[in-house]
Amino acid sequence: xxxxxxIGAGAAGVSAALTLKARGKNFILLGNPALxxxxxxxxxxxxxxxxxxxxxxxxxxxxxxxxxxxxxxxTSAQVTGVYDMGGYFGVLCGENSFESKTVILxxxxxxxxxxxGELEFLGRxxxxxxxxxxxxxxxxxxVVVCTSKELEEEAEYLASLASQMVFAPIYKGAKHLSGNVxxxxxxxxxxxxxxxxxEVAFGGETIPCDGVFMLKSALAPSAxxxxxxxxxxxxxxxxxxxxxLNGLFAAGDCTxxxxxxxxxxxxxxxxxxxxxxxxxxxx
Amino acid sequence: xxxxxxIGAGAAGVSAALTLKARGKNFILLGNPALxxxxxxxxxxxxxxxxxxxxxxxxxxxxxxxxxxxxxxxTSAQVTGVYDMGGYFGVLCGENSFESKTVILxxxxxxxxxxxGELEFLGRxxxxxxxxxxxxxxxxxxVVVCTSKELEEEAEYLASLASQMVFAPIYKGAKHLSGNVxxxxxxxxxxxxxxxxxEVAFGGETIPCDGVFMLKSALAPSAxxxxxxxxxxxxxxxxxxxxxLNGLFAAGDCTxxxxxxxxxxxxxxxxxxxxxxxxxxxx
Numbered sequence: 001x002x003x004x005x006x007i008g009a010g011a012a013g014v015s016a017a018l019t020l021k022a023r024g025k026n027f028i029l030l031g032n033p034a035l036x037x038x039x040x041x042x043x044x045x046x047x048x049x050x051x052x053x054x055x056x057x058x059x060x061x062x063x064x065x066x067x068x069x070x071x072x073x074x075t076s077a078q079v080t081g082v083y084d085m086g087g088y089f090g091v092l093c094g095e096n097s098f099e100s101k102t103v104i105l106x107x108x109x110x111x112x113x114x115x116x117g118e119l120e121f122l123g124r125x126x127x128x129x130x131x132x133x134x135x136x137x138x139x140x141x142x143v144v145v146c147t148s149k150e151l152e153e154e155a156e157y158l159a160s161l162a163s164q165m166v167f168a169p170i171y172k173g174a175k176h177l178s179g180n181v182x183x184x185x186x187x188x189x190x191x192x193x194x195x196x197x198x199e200v201a202f203g204g205e206t207i208p209c210d211g212v213f214m215l216k217s218a219l220a221p222s223a224x225x226x227x228x229x230x231x232x233x234x235x236x237x238x239x240x241x242x243x244x245l246n247g248l249f250a251a252g253d254c255t256x257x258x259x260x261x262x263x264x265x266x267x268x269x270x271x272x273x274x275x276x277x278x279x280x281x282x283x
Numbered sequence: 284x285x286x287x288x289x290i291g292a293g294a295a296g297v298s299a300a301l302t303l304k305a306r307g308k309n310f311i312l313l314g315n316p317a318l319x320x321x322x323x324x325x326x327x328x329x330x331x332x333x334x335x336x337x338x339x340x341x342x343x344x345x346x347x348x349x350x351x352x353x354x355x356x357x358t359s360a361q362v363t364g365v366y367d368m369g370g371y372f373g374v375l376c377g378e379n380s381f382e383s384k385t386v387i388l389x390x391x392x393x394x395x396x397x398x399x400g401e402l403e404f405l406g407r408x409x410x411x412x413x414x415x416x417x418x419x420x421x422x423x424x425x426v427v428v429c430t431s432k433e434l435e436e437e438a439e440y441l442a443s444l445a446s447q448m449v450f451a452p453i454y455k456g457a458k459h460l461s462g463n464v465x466x467x468x469x470x471x472x473x474x475x476x477x478x479x480x481x482e483v484a485f486g487g488e489t490i491p492c493d494g495v496f497m498l499k500s501a502l503a504p505s506a507x508x509x510x511x512x513x514x515x516x517x518x519x520x521x522x523x524x525x526x527x528l529n530g531l532f533a534a535g536d537c538t539x540x541x542x543x544x545x546x547x548x549x550x551x552x553x554x555x556x557x558x559x560x561x562x563x564x565x566x
């Protein structure tokens with residue numbers, strides 16, 4: 001049983017991890033070991049105090065150095081659900097799961113809104129995680145929506161499994177995937193089906209399929225955590241980064257604007273302190 | 284008329300200044316040009332993301348580099364009052380004053396509580412600023428309470444002016460001041476008087492005097508800003524760092540725990556964004 005699971009290795013998750021480490025807590029940091037793609041992608045950041053005029057790549061290196069200096073590693077995992085078990089949390093990552101007294105959501109924000117039907121069919125043909133669910137669709141027909149170039153590897157893996165795949169990259173310069181892949185350069189309009197997904201509508205055309213992968217760099221918090229209070233797609237938190245669920249905290253872009261490194265780092269720190277307070281109060 | 288006056292050059296003030304600069308605002312950053320004494324004093328900081336295992340002096344240099352890279356200078360001033368003029372603010376610094384559409388309070392937190400009578404006699408014999416008010420006490424009897432070694436220069440200046448001075452340093456290793464100076468190594472119990480200060484009680488002993496200087500690294504926000512809502516000595520703010528006064532924002536330690544660089548930097552960023560929003564809404 002962990003003291004805390006931190007979900008997301010962006011600025012907020014890194015900040016929370018450094019503070020929990022300094023406080024001697026037993027935690028795990030789940031995310032991309034190369035950190036959030038967004039950190040590296042920033043062109044130039046002039047307003048993160050202490051790192052003047054850093055480019056995204058420089059910031060990323062500096063954040064990685066901080067983790068390394070504190071002996072913190074990022075565990076590669078795509079979280080598929082967080083469940084309040086009454087007194088502790090179950091964090092599901094495909095077939096793995098973690099138990100923890102507290103959770104810090106630092107999942108960032110995804111500019112792309114859920115497609116009609118996406119949340120409804122989640123777990124019934126809609127998946128966010130190629131590694132977790134890919135094998136279920138070996139030899140089957142799938143649709144793969146991809147929101148960012150960094151996620152192409154997952155799409156490539158899926159292309160190697162599926163008998164037929166429609167690949168829908170919604171960014172420019174997508175690479176050519178080998179396999180039986182057809183490309184449609186737009187977002188689906190709707191995911192439809194009965195007990196499970198049956199088809200995906202792309203404007204005029206409808207693609208019959210067995211499954212749909214929505215590859216995104218950040219998941220909608222409400223899709224991850226049943227019962228979590230959100231507003232306009234953001235997790236509702238108070239000044240201590242507490243959510244409406246006891247023991248579950250949130251920090252960074254997922255709590256709302258401004259979408260800034262400094263703000264995310266600040267909230268990660270606050271959330272970690274609130275975790276420490278919570279652990280004392282709920283011994 | 285400035286868009287914003289930032290009061291305090293600690294982590295929160297620096298962060299706010301970098302963001303206002305990036306947004307092209309017309310602002311002034313008031314404080315110690317060598318930055319908050321507290322930044323430099325930290326022994327080792329392991330949880331400020333991007334600057335692994337920085338000592339206080341390293342952090343201070345890094346923050347100064349950020350200011351310099353953005354072409355921001357700190358204006359040396361000790362603010363003695365902030366007044367809501369209805370639509371704009373007057374910021375008094377002894378005999379100087381600034382007018383501004385908004386204010387960000389980033390004054391830090393002083394561990395030392397006000398002495399009984401201190402707030403009551405503020406401006407009637409009690410002063411926080413040797414540079415501002417020292418000359419008023421030339422050839423007179425004063426009591427000088429000093430909370431930090433960094434402020435000894437101000438005490439030395441006062442010793443050169445006063446005919447008699449009682450020096451009350453409340454830290455260890457205070458230097459010997461030249462002049463007619465007697466040292467009492469404790470905090471006063473009470474400041475008393477009539478229309479003006481007349482005496483200071485130190486436990487058993489009472490010192491008659493014309494004025495009292497309380498040299499602190501941070502002032503109580505409620506002493507600086509009439510009408511400001513505080514709670515337990517901290518400025519009450521919402522998640523956008525708004526105070527109860529329209530156009531006045533607060534960030535960093537002065538808004539409450541945790542007293543951390545990351546939290547202060549985050550709130551400085553948020554306060555600066557709120558200033559930008561406010562300026563648009565109140566054009």
